[in-house]
Amino acid sequence: MADVLTQAQIDEMLKGIASGAEPVVTPKEEAKVKEYDFRAPKKFTKEQMKVLESIFENYSRLLSSYFTGMLRLYSRVSLINIEEQRYSEFNNALPDYVVMGMVDLGIKNDEISETDVIVQISNSITFTLIDRLLGGRGEYSDISRDFTEIEVTIMTDVLRAMAQLLQEPWSTHIDLEPKLMGVETNSRVVQTIGHEDTVIIVALEVEINTQKSIVSVCIPAIDLDEIMGKFIPRYSRSDRKTNAERDKLRRDTIMTGISTTDLEVKAVLGQINLDLFDILTLQVNDVIPLDKKISENIEVYVGNRLWCDGKLGTYNNKKAIMVENFTEN
Secondary structure, three states, X not given: OOOOOOHHHHHHHHHHHHOOOOOOOOOOOOOOOOOOOOOOOOOOOHHHHHHHHHHHHHHHHHHHHHHHHHHOOOEEEXXXXXXXXXXXXXXXXXXXXXXXXXXXXXXXXXXXXXXXXXXXXXXXXXXHHHHHHOOOOOOOOOOOOOOOHHHHHHHHHHHHHHHHOOHHHHHOOOOEOOEEEEEEEEHHHOOOOOOOOEEEEEEXXXXXXXXXXXXXXXEEHHHXXXXXXXXXXXXXXXXXXXXXXXXXXXXXXXXXXXOOOOOOEEEEOOOOOOOHHHHHOOOOOOOOOOOOOOOOOEEEEEOOEEEEEEEEEEEOOEEEEEEEEEOOO
């Protein structure tokens, strides 16, 4: 709401103008402007990002235990950033030769198509792991070359284990069986994601033997949005409210549609089993005793389902049932 000047302030302003003095205008604080790229709009909300943070913080702890146990060295993995960007920006920042694992999340949901994730390990971590696993001290020297077959074989086993560790952090949200589909050592030939596609980059800082570097997990935004759409609504109050209203409207629509449906309602006085001979020899005025006393309630069925019971009587010269109890089904 705009400020309203008092009469005294108005009089003072008019006097100043009459005397030739220019009014003093207090500059307002400049509005903070946040840059927004309309060519690559953000697809994920803060709520979805928080869920991703929780998932990959758990994944970081699992990786810490895995590296420590495998290398017998102090290892620590921590989540440092989750960023939404184009795949071309991520790929252009990579060196020509780098270890990248192609992981299929193996989601057990027919409504979700196959989801491929890229796990990229920086060269400093790669050569530290290779040196330690081949009997060295886990030292890294700056090397810029392609990887040998032995090195690729070693890193394939490491990436396979890293892929399987993705299952537990996601298990509280969705069922999946991640598995390594292949290993690529040339970042320029990876074609699983389009260069202009939006991706989520999860940066994990790995510290091994005082050596720090980054492991990145690249997830296509379109696939991640499809996955998170299956479980994110339960984290949002507004979504829960929207879902509740939608469910109520759906129930009301269904009830309106079936309210005019005809159903058979029958009252059963009692039941008894007779031999075929007794049935064939029935005569007029024969008496068939039932399994109920005359004082007991009569069961009322809707279709083939027992619905309620009540007392037999008359209403407007017609047989009627006065309902007393409903069955709990």
